[in-house]
Amino acid sequence: MASIDLSHYVSRGSDGEAHIDLAVDGIDCAACIHDIEAGLGRLPGISKARVNYTLRRVAIDWRDGAIAPAAFVEALDRLGYKAYPFTAGAAEAAADAELKRLLRALAIAGFAAMNIMLLSVSVWAGSISDITPETRDFFHWLSALIALPAAAFAGQPFFQSAFKALRTRRTNMDVPISIGVTLALGVSLYETAISAEHAYFDSAVMLLFFLLGGRTLDHAMRRKTRAAAGNLAALKSETAEKLVDGVAITVPAAALAPGDTILVRPGDRIAADATVVAGESGIDESLVSGETLSRHARPGATVYAGTLNRDATLTLAVSATAGHTLVDEVQKLLDKASQARSRRVILADRAAQLYAPVVHLTAALAALGWTIAGAGLHQAVLVATTVLIITCPCALALAVPAVQVVAAGALFRRGIFLNAGDAIERLAEADTIVFDKTGTLTLPERRVANAASYPPDLVRRAARLALSSRHPLAAALATEAVGESPIAGAVEEPGRGVRAVIDGIEARLGNLAFCDVGAPPDGDAADSTIAFRHGDVTAVFAVRQVLRPDAAATVKRLRGAGYDCRILSGDRAEAVAPVAAALGIESWAAGVRPAEKIAALEGLAAAGHCVAMIGDGLNDAPALAAAHVSLSPISASDLAQAEADGVFLGRSLAPIAEAVAIARRARRLMTANLAFSVIYNSCAVPLAIFGLVTPLLAALAMSGSSIVVTLNALRARPRDAGRALDGVAVQLPGAAAA
Numbered sequence: 001m002a003s004i005d006l007s008h009y010v011s012r013g014s015d016g017e018a019h020i021d022l023a024v025d026g027i028d029c030a031a032c033i034h035d036i037e038a039g040l041g042r043l044p045g046i047s048k049a050r051v052n053y054t055l056r057r058v059a060i061d062w063r064d065g066a067i068a069p070a071a072f073v074e075a076l077d078r079l080g081y082k083a084y085p086f087t088a089g090a091a092e093a094a095a096d097a098e099l100k101r102l103l104r105a106l107a108i109a110g111f112a113a114m115n116i117m118l119l120s121v122s123v124w125a126g127s128i129s130d131i132t133p134e135t136r137d138f139f140h141w142l143s144a145l146i147a148l149p150a151a152a153f154a155g156q157p158f159f160q161s162a163f164k165a166l167r168t169r170r171t172n173m174d175v176p177i178s179i180g181v182t183l184a185l186g187v188s189l190y191e192t193a194i195s196a197e198h199a200y201f202d203s204a205v206m207l208l209f210f211l212l213g214g215r216t217l218d219h220a221m222r223r224k225t226r227a228a229a230g231n232l233a234a235l236k237s238e239t240a241e242k243l244v245d246g247v248a249i250t251v252p253a254a255a256l257a258p259g260d261t262i263l264v265r266p267g268d269r270i271a272a273d274a275t276v277v278a279g280e281s282g283i284d285e286s287l288v289s290g291e292t293l294s295r296h297a298r299p300g301a302t303v304y305a306g307t308l309n310r311d312a313t314l315t316l317a318v319s320a321t322a323g324h325t326l327v328d329e330v331q332k333l334l335d336k337a338s339q340a341r342s343r344r345v346i347l348a349d350r351a352a353q354l355y356a357p358v359v360h361l362t363a364a365l366a367a368l369g370w371t372i373a374g375a376g377l378h379q380a381v382l383v384a385t386t387v388l389i390i391t392c393p394c395a396l397a398l399a400v401p402a403v404q405v406v407a408a409g410a411l412f413r414r415g416i417f418l419n420a421g422d423a424i425e426r427l428a429e430a431d432t433i434v435f436d437k438t439g440t441l442t443l444p445e446r447r448v449a450n451a452a453s454y455p456p457d458l459v460r461r462a463a464r465l466a467l468s469s470r471h472p473l474a475a476a477l478a479t480e481a482v483g484e485s486p487i488a489g490a491v492e493e494p495g496r497g498v499r500a501v502i503d504g505i506e507a508r509l510g511n512l513a514f515c516d517v518g519a520p521p522d523g524d525a526a527d528s529t530i531a532f533r534h535g536d537v538t539a540v541f542a543v544r545q546v547l548r549p550d551a552a553a554t555v556k557r558l559r560g561a562g563y564d565c566r567i568l569s570g571d572r573a574e575a576v577a578p579v580a581a582a583l584g585i586e587s588w589a590a591g592v593r594p595a596e597k598i599a600a601l602e603g604l605a606a607a608g609h610c611v612a613m614i615g616d617g618l619n620d621a622p623a624l625a626a627a628h629v630s631l632s633p634i635s636a637s638d639l640a641q642a643e644a645d646g647v648f649l650g651r652s653l654a655p656i657a658e659a660v661a662i663a664r665r666a667r668r669l670m671t672a673n674l675a676f677s678v679i680y681n682s683c684a685v686p687l688a689i690f691g692l693v694t695p696l697l698a699a700l701a702m703s704g705s706s707i708v709v710t711l712n713a714l715r716a717r718p719r720d721a722g723r724a725l726d727g728v729a730v731q732l733p734g735a736a737a738a
Contacts, residue, residue, distance in 0.1 A: 006069035009085040017047065018064040021086040022072060023094065026164060027056050032081075039079045043067055056095070057086050080164035095219070102216040105154040109209040112150035113202065116143045120202040133195060140192040140199045147185065147201035154208050155181055157215065176360045180388050181208060187385045190378075200385065240264075240271035243315070260318040264309045266494060274316035276301045282471075282495060284308040296495075310470065311494035359681075363387040366689045379691075387688045390681075390701055400425075400670045402713035407666035410717050414658045415649035416631075423645035426629035427660055428667030429610045433558055434601065434627070436615035437569035437579050442545040443651060444616075444635045446476035446528075449544040458539055461502060462532040465490060465509045469498040473530040474509065476543045497531075507534040545575065547582060554653040555583045561660070564609070568592050568600055570619050597623040614656060616640050631656060666716045673709045680705045 011019045024036065033051045036058055040049035045066025051058050060072055076083040119139045126136060155178070162178035184204040191199050240256055241248040241263040248263050253271040256262065261277065264270050270283075280298045285307045297303055303316065367384035371377070407424050411417075418424070435441050451459050463481030466474040468490035487507075490500035497510010508515045508531075515531035517538045528543045548554075555565050567588035569576045576590040592600070601623055604611050613620070613627035616636035624630035624643040632644035641647050648655035684701055687693045693701070 006073070006085060010069055012064055016064050017061055018069075019059065019061050020069055020072070022058050022060065022076070022083045023086040024051075024056055024058050024076060025082040025094070026080060026161060027051065035079055036076065036081065039075055040072060043071060043075060058083070078168060080168040099216070099219045102157060102212060102219055105157060106209070106212040106216050108150050109154035109205060109212050112146050112154070113205045113209045115146055116202045116205055119143050136197070137192065137195050140188075140201075143199060143201040144189055144192055147205050148189070151181060151185055151205055151208060154205075154212060158208075158211070177207075177211060179360060180204075183381075184385060184388060187381055191382075256318050258318055258320065262316050262318060264314045264316060266309055266311055266313065268309055270303050270305055270307050270309060270316070272305050272316075272318045273320035274303055274318045276303060276314055277317050278315040279313055280495060281312040281314050282310040284310055284472075359388070362685060362689070369689075370691075383689065383691055386691075386693060387685060390684045390688045390693060400673070402710050403666050403669045403673065403716050406713050406716040407662055410662050411646070411655075411659060414655055414662075416646055416655045416659050417648075418646045419641075419644060423629060424663045424666050425670070426610070426645065427612065427663035430612035430629055430660060431562070432564040432566065432604055432609040433612045433614065433656070433660075434566045434568050434604075434623075435585075436613075436617065436620050436623075437567055437576055438545075438571050439616040439635060440614050440633060441551050441567070441579055441583065441653070442547055444633075445479065445546075446472070446543050447546045448477055448480060449542045451480055451541065454539050454541075458532070458534070458537060460484065461507065461534060462509055462539060462541070465498055465500055465502075465507055465532070466530075468492065468500065469509065471497075471510075471530075473528055473543050474498070477509075477530055477541055502534060505535045508532070512540070545579070547579065548651055548653045550652050550654050552583055554657050555585065557657045558660070559584075561657075563660070568597050568623070570617070594619050594622045598626045601626050612660070615644075631659065662716070669712060669716050673712055676708060676712070677705070 006020065009020055026032070027036070036051050037049050040046055040058070040060060043062075045063040046060065047063065048061040049058060058076075073083045119142055123131065123136055123139050125131075158174040158177050158181070161174040165175055181204045184200045184207075188199040188201050188204070239250050240253050242251045242256065243249075243261040243263055256272050262271065262274065266281070276297050276299050278299060280296065283295045283297045283303055285295055285304065295301075297314065302319070303314075305320075363384040366387050367380040370380040370383050375383075404424055408418050459480055463477055463479075464484045464487050466478040467481055467484070467486035469475075469478075469492055487500040487502060490498050492498040493510070493514070496514040497508055499506060499508045499510075501507070510531065512519060512529065512531050515533040515538065517531040517533060517540055519529070520540050520542075530541050530543060532539045532541065558565055564587075565583075565585050567576060567580055567585055569588070569590050570592055571590060573590035576588055580586070580588040589600070597620070601611050601613065605628070610628040613623050613630040614632070615621075615624055615630070616633050617640060620632075620636075621640050621643045624632065624640060630644045631646045631648060632640045634641075634647055634649045636644070636647070646659065648659070680701075684693070
């Protein structure tokens with residue numbers, strides 16, 4: 001391990017600190033986070049070691065020169081974890097391989113459990129009828145033939161993890177699971193060999209099936225989150241046109257240095273943060289800042305990597321290169337937020353951390369007690385096995401997932417898809433809802449507010465001309481051209497507008513100066529305008545944002561349910577203020593950058609609030625990851641959808657109100673199921689310890705407790721939460737395009 005050269009994976013700062021990201025195999029439970037961070041923290045020179053449970057990655061900061069990076073890999077190996085340099089492609093491939101492995105194990109465990117249960121039901125029914133010992137033994141041996149190889153294969157994720165933990169003289173949640181499964185299989189095999197009445201192959205394999213189901217679901221949920229790095233990387237231009245002695249040479253973006261001069265042509269993404277040296281053009285910054293209108297960049301203006309140059313060629317002086325651009329800062333904020341969230345221990349994990357050690361210690365003490373009392377080894381082990389069976393965590397394992405499945409189904413029927421297994425729990429805990437404006441409270445597309453003020457034929461001509469332009473304001477006007485085709489021969493002049501000849505007369509569509517039209521005297525300063533001239537006929541169209549159809553009703557419903565509703569937007573104040581006023585939201589902020597959104601959320605969290613963030617843009621992604629829980633509309637960017645805990649469909653905001661209502665109900669049922677599991681075990685365990693319960697009755701009691709938990713979970717389907725809040729799109733007077 002010490003021979004591995006990790007130097008080219010290390011990044012070094014000017015403050016003498018070094019940093020490396022390592023991918024780590026074997027992180028399977030919340031306890032692993034503490035083991036890794038504590039183990040690395042004991043090494044000399046370490047200033048910080050933080051595990052990202054979602055991405056299976058550890059970020060390490062240390063004093064440069066104090067220790068070789070290879071020592072981190074060695075330390076993790078001693079702890080029972082395999083570590084290697086983190087790269088997005090390798091991590092994605094390893095995660096996909098692990099998911100396929102879990103799916104194979106789940107399929108085998110499920111197939112085996114179904115067949116063994118059929119045999120067990122026959123034995124149970126025969127015990128009260130006329131089954132012969134020979135037939136019973138045959139069914140037991142047939143069950144063993146299915147269970148032993150199935151458990152040996154399906155149990156590998158738990159057995160390997162437990163072995164690694166024991167090899168390093170520590171324990172994790174997989175240790176008691178492995179002991180319980182192995183003991184149940186061993187006793188069952190012995191009971192079968194001596195022709196005893198009962199065997200417990202079904203309990204062992206069913207336990208593996210339930211546990212594998214939960215672990216597979218967990219990996220599948222994280223798969224979308226891992227894709228976020230690729231989505232963000234897609235915004236970064238891989239190459240740039242560098243000017244060397246006046247000649248443009250294509251170079252990798254990573255090779256740029258501050259002070260280099262680059263050329264960016266229309267339609268290209270900017271490769272680095274830079275300052276405009278020459279040229280003027282519209283810059284689309286919607287994915288970075290949330291600002292919906294193109295910003296006109298002229299010499300001296302600052303532009304950012306990942307933004308799109310729309311209109312004309314620009315000459316730029318590079319100010320920040322790969323690793324230090326605004327997009328990279330978004331990635332760092334995203335990683336930090338994801339690490340903070342991954343440290344949260346969900347309800348089921350908290351219960352399981354207490355449950356497993358107590359149950360297995362109880363079984364061991366029961367066996368020891370019976371041995372001291374003079375019982376034989378067989379009887380002592382049988383009692384211990386009965387304790388394990390009657391407390392088989394099927395009820396506990398189902399207590400939360402069963403409710404999650406029912407609640408997730410109810411949400412699905414209302415157009416809400418969840419990305420995180422514990423999203424329902426966190427939705428139920430939220431007391432404050434923070435909205436982004438652009439594309440969240442408003443519809444993604446813009447509308448022309450005053451089309452009815454002009455003759456339909458004039459609007460039709462202008463809309464047909466708009467079909468030939470790429471400008472976002474023209475796109476809003478083009479929606480009026482239903483069933484029409486673009487005007488032939490239209491020519492677009494970057495930064496000004498588009499012109500064509502209609503009926504022998506030149507027509508123009510674009511800014512006021514291009515069309516030689518004055519600003520309307522009664523226009524609102526916050527309006528976005530696009531002018532049209534056809535000969536002597538002129539028009540100035542006001543393009544305004546449009547609230548989602550039921551935004552006001554949904555906000556009113558949420559406030560009535562006790563939620564504090566706020567707006568944090570990267571858009572301009574004059575665009576945010578009318579939205580806040582129309583919705584009755586008093587607390588709002590405009591021009592908020594990604595880091596400032598996170599700071600605002602952290603401030604709310606420090607004040608004791610659990611925040612639900614609703615957003616749709618790249619600039620919202622770090623805040624979506626940092627929030628206690630988050631949702632995005634289906635129209636959101638891929639990155640926002642990946643970071644959000646759920647995605648809702650349609651043009652309505654009603655799914656948000658539905659989601660929190662269903663989540664609150666589901667949380668109450670989860671707590672009730674866990675309480676029932678505790679009460680059940682408190683009553684059943686003493687009976688098993690004193691030998692008053694046979695293994696058959698233990699299996700029946702275990703199955704009965706699972707049925708009770710499942711039936712209670714079905715109550716998560718609300719009777720009246722599915723009513724949609726209908727409405728029509730609301731135009732905001734004087735609001736800018738959003």
